[in-house]
Amino acid sequence: MEFLDTLKARHSVRAFDSKPVPEALLQQILQEAALSPSWSNTHPYRLALATGPVLESLRTELYSRFQRTIALQRGGKLKQLTGLLTRDPGIPDGDVKPVVNYPKDLQGRRVECGKGLYGVLGVKRDDLKARDQAMAENFRLFGAPAAVFLFVHEGVGIYSALDAGIYLQSLMLAATNAGLGSCAQGALGLFRSPLDKHFEIPKQYKLLCGVALGYELDVPVNKFQPEKIAARELLLPAKTMR
Numbered sequence: 001m002e003f004l005d006t007l008k009a010r011h012s013v014r015a016f017d018s019k020p021v022p023e024a025l026l027q028q029i030l031q032e033a034a035l036s037p038s039w040s041n042t043h044p045y046r047l048a049l050a051t052g053p054v055l056e057s058l059r060t061e062l063y064s065r066f067q068r069t070i071a072l073q074r075g076g077k078l079k080q081l082t083g084l085l086t087r088d089p090g091i092p093d094g095d096v097k098p099v100v101n102y103p104k105d106l107q108g109r110r111v112e113c114g115k116g117l118y119g120v121l122g123v124k125r126d127d128l129k130a131r132d133q134a135m136a137e138n139f140r141l142f143g144a145p146a147a148v149f150l151f152v153h154e155g156v157g158i159y160s161a162l163d164a165g166i167y168l169q170s171l172m173l174a175a176t177n178a179g180l181g182s183c184a185q186g187a188l189g190l191f192r193s194p195l196d197k198h199f200e201i202p203k204q205y206k207l208l209c210g211v212a213l214g215y216e217l218d219v220p221v222n223k224f225q226p227e228k229i230a231a232r233e234l235l236l237p238a239k240t241m242r
């Protein structure tokens with residue numbers, strides 16, 4: 001694909017065909033994404049590629065743990081406290097603290113995105129159960145036959161996330177170019193211990209997020225196109241010199 005076509009064609013896919021992706025194709029896009037730049041060429045991130053029985057095991061465990069998370073969330077303060085004390089599997093054990101209170105200045109775009117997504121899913125804003133269910137689909141990886149989990153080196157702080165972000169975009173573009181759909185998933189940063197069961201993850205590498213990969217289903221949720229931001233909104237106004 002031409003670069004601009006690829007850039008425009010990439011979009012978040014939230015419903016996948018179960019058809020497996022050939023291992024060679026997955027390795028190819030991981031290698032293409034490794035063309036990404038990184039600070040001092042260090043690539044301070046590592047990847048866990050899950051397919052087949054490992055992915056099925058993760059899907060089952062992540063989904064059931066998130067169902068417990070919902071039960072705790074909806075069960076009130078006492079239930080949450082008991083959950084904490086009893087080490088309930090619904091209590092997140094991810095490395096990065098999830099954002100609970102979104103900054104006010106970002107909230108508008110976040111709400112618009114959520115509204116649009118729930119709109120195509122036919123989920124009403126006040127239907128908590130349906131919203132929880134839509135969120136829970138993250139933990140089934142939206143049915144994807146492959147997933148990559150990204151871990152960043154804690155030793156270089158926020159810069160490892162910067163480099164991993166560059167890799168993530170390259171990976172999603174390489175996937176698009178190869179005819180694959182993808183969805184970056186911050187939600188997959190919620191639980192680390194299920195990944196420790198299946199992969200040798202050095203302690204200094206912290207789980208950041210996941211990305212679902214596979215063949216896109218032709219369904220409305222995959223047609224959802226949140227409005228892109230205008231570059232002028234990103235540009236800071238210059239101060240006038242006196």
Ligand SMILES: Cc1cc2nc3c(=O)[nH]c(=O)nc-3n(C[C@H](O)[C@H](O)[C@H](O)COP(=O)(O)O)c2cc1C
Nearest residue numbers: 010011012113138183184185186187188209225226
């Ligand atoms: C780092 C990152 C984390 C994300 N986490 C999630 C997620 O947990 N669940 C989800 O459905 N989408 C997630 N997304 C997808 C965004 O919602 C999506 O990129 C955004 O709405 C723009 O839509 P587009 O990807 O179709 O262009 C994430 C995207 C990024 C870059």
